[in-house]
Amino acid sequence: MSQKTVRLTMAQAVARFLTMQKTEIDGEIVPIFGGVFAIFGHGNVAGIGEALHGVKDVLPTYRAQNEQGMANAAIAYAKASFRRRFMACTSSIGPGALNMVTAAALAHVNRLPVLLLPGDVFANRAPDPVLQQVEDWGDGSVTANDCFKPVSRYFDRITRPEQIMPALRRAMQVLTDPAECGPVTLSLCQDVQAEAFDYPESFFAERIWGVRRPMPDGDEFANAAAALIRAKKPVIIAGGGVLYSQATAALRTFAERYGVPVLETQAGKSSLPHDHDLNMGSVGVTGTSASNALAEEADVVLAIGTRLQDFTTGSWALFKNDGLKIIGLNVQPFDAQKHRALPLVADARAGLEALNAALTGWQADADWTDKAKAGKDDWLTAADNATATTNAELPSDAQVIGAVQRARENSVLVCAAGGLPGELHKLWKAKGPGSYHMEYGFSTMGYEIAGGLGVKLARPDADVVVMVGDGSYMMMNSEIASSIMLGAKLTIVLLDNAGYGCINRLQMATGGANFNNLLKDTHHVTLPGIDFAAHAASMGAVSRKVASISELETALQETETTDRTTVIVIDTDPLITTDEGGHWWDVAVPEVSVRTEVSAARDAYIAALKAQRAD
Numbered sequence: 001m002s003q004k005t006v007r008l009t010m011a012q013a014v015a016r017f018l019t020m021q022k023t024e025i026d027g028e029i030v031p032i033f034g035g036v037f038a039i040f041g042h043g044n045v046a047g048i049g050e051a052l053h054g055v056k057d058v059l060p061t062y063r064a065q066n067e068q069g070m071a072n073a074a075i076a077y078a079k080a081s082f083r084r085r086f087m088a089c090t091s092s093i094g095p096g097a098l099n100m101v102t103a104a105a106l107a108h109v110n111r112l113p114v115l116l117l118p119g120d121v122f123a124n125r126a127p128d129p130v131l132q133q134v135e136d137w138g139d140g141s142v143t144a145n146d147c148f149k150p151v152s153r154y155f156d157r158i159t160r161p162e163q164i165m166p167a168l169r170r171a172m173q174v175l176t177d178p179a180e181c182g183p184v185t186l187s188l189c190q191d192v193q194a195e196a197f198d199y200p201e202s203f204f205a206e207r208i209w210g211v212r213r214p215m216p217d218g219d220e221f222a223n224a225a226a227a228l229i230r231a232k233k234p235v236i237i238a239g240g241g242v243l244y245s246q247a248t249a250a251l252r253t254f255a256e257r258y259g260v261p262v263l264e265t266q267a268g269k270s271s272l273p274h275d276h277d278l279n280m281g282s283v284g285v286t287g288t289s290a291s292n293a294l295a296e297e298a299d300v301v302l303a304i305g306t307r308l309q310d311f312t313t314g315s316w317a318l319f320k321n322d323g324l325k326i327i328g329l330n331v332q333p334f335d336a337q338k339h340r341a342l343p344l345v346a347d348a349r350a351g352l353e354a355l356n357a358a359l360t361g362w363q364a365d366a367d368w369t370d371k372a373k374a375g376k377d378d379w380l381t382a383a384d385n386a387t388a389t390t391n392a393e394l395p396s397d398a399q400v401i402g403a404v405q406r407a408r409e410n411s412v413l414v415c416a417a418g419g420l421p422g423e424l425h426k427l428w429k430a431k432g433p434g435s436y437h438m439e440y441g442f443s444t445m446g447y448e449i450a451g452g453l454g455v456k457l458a459r460p461d462a463d464v465v466v467m468v469g470d471g472s473y474m475m476m477n478s479e480i481a482s483s484i485m486l487g488a489k490l491t492i493v494l495l496d497n498a499g500y501g502c503i504n505r506l507q508m509a510t511g512g513a514n515f516n517n518l519l520k521d522t523h524h525v526t527l528p529g530i531d532f533a534a535h536a537a538s539m540g541a542v543s544r545k546v547a548s549i550s551e552l553e554t555a556l557q558e559t560e561t562t563d564r565t566t567v568i569v570i571d572t573d574p575l576i577t578t579d580e581g582g583h584w585w586d587v588a589v590p591e592v593s594v595r596t597e598v599s600a601a602r603d604a605y606i607a608a609l610k611a612q613r614a615d
């Protein structure tokens, strides 16, 4: 059989293949790869670099400043696209590649697709050791890129040009599979990138990828439906899977029809509009009083598209009903059976639609639904108090959140680490699906600004507001320059409380001395007195420092139509958080210590552990 072939380098084959992968969004066929982020070095500039140049009109390449930053931006792009579109990232070997490992882990934890294409050492080993090669004298096959293995859903090292064909096909399957979805790393040996091969033309045929929606298994469905029909005090926990499966309308129908309150995880927030009667808001460690009161008593928890991480389950001490049953509606069996849940392995939308049809005649107890609505009213009063405007010299994070909310209520809010995620989870009033973008699976400091860039690339018409602490800003801010270069406007609100406020509070809560978190408590000769506004301006951003909540609100209004990335800095109080709501979090306190505060915290810890379920 003679197949038509085309002679290309392996790198050119990668580039051409990527351009031919498509998907359908709102009836339109679009490229599934929104672009490639690239930082070149000797492991990729000659091979992949040349190949990307050849396709740049159909698959744009963006120069970033930091490999972790660019991978975070790519991951945020996929999240903001509800995993329907994604990006690739290419780096040189050694440090460039390893800078992407943290981002790979972030994508792994959050179940988000990203294609990582780090360069690797020569497959022929002739020039070894090359610059940046990690030599292993016990194992000749080890390279730095082996570090990607535990944090990739699929890893492959390409040592012959024809290997790229099955590798890319498998990569696409993983990236588009709702259950397996996560980072794919194809480690591309430098010499092999440049090697030519006669690739069959059929390999480059256009492929349109859809969303697979697995239906529930008959027995699992019968068991789940039977548990729900017996339920008197049911709740739904809505996780990120509700958004990725675009199941928000089905969720709303189910909640309204059967009177079931909805509690949202960090990734699931915005599954229902904040002002929906049955949206109780955040659940767990950073939960509202309304959600957590219901979770305590609930007899059946329908957990949809959630990993049930410790923040959601209150370190597995939140649910107190002896007869508690969890139903795990999840496309991934690993998640569906957690915490002895009845698994209901299915696409969230397909599962909800099937349940919607099957439970006719059943209703949550009317008292239960009424209790939910009253609890929500109480919570809203507390939240309004926490976010109200103030003249305080150092406002709280919650008061800053209130100002951002009032000035830019239709924005997409982006955040990841520090004290803000907890406050935003409780207090941010999310409107449409995806209007709240929180990376709280890995909670990576430095994700915020790079993530904001990815969101803006995915949703160019959105008003993207990034909220970031001084600590996260210091860890990674350089994609501000990328946002200027790309004309991708972000509004960045920087809350400067002069240190790691949330870890300082955690330290105090566990009996620790104020040590090494707030800048004033660090070993230092001089405090740096960082001028964040000047720093941001040096990268081309519009920036200013404001002295009060009202100035912040005005600045946010004034800069809404500015065409460039804008950074607004405000000093905040490191000690205040919203007392209402919340739940205990399991953070192990030392068993012995010379500090009496630690011993007291240990006693409180041992007492708190009694509420943690054994199973």
Ligand SMILES: Cc1ncc(C[n+]2csc(CCOP(=O)(O)OP(=O)(O)O)c2C)c(N)n1
Binding pocket: 417, 418, 419, 420, 442, 443, 444, 445, 446, 468, 469, 470, 471, 472, 473, 497, 499, 500, 501, 502, 503
């Ligand atoms: C990369 C990374 N390193 C360390 C941590 C642990 N950590 C979580 S929040 C935090 C401090 C964040 O400081 P800042 O951004 O100023 O926010 P604040 O706590 O002051 O609100 C630290 C060190 C982390 N989440 N990510």
Ligand SMILES: [Mg+2]
Binding pocket: 418, 469, 470, 471, 495, 496, 497, 498, 499, 500, 501
């Ligand atoms: Mg801080």
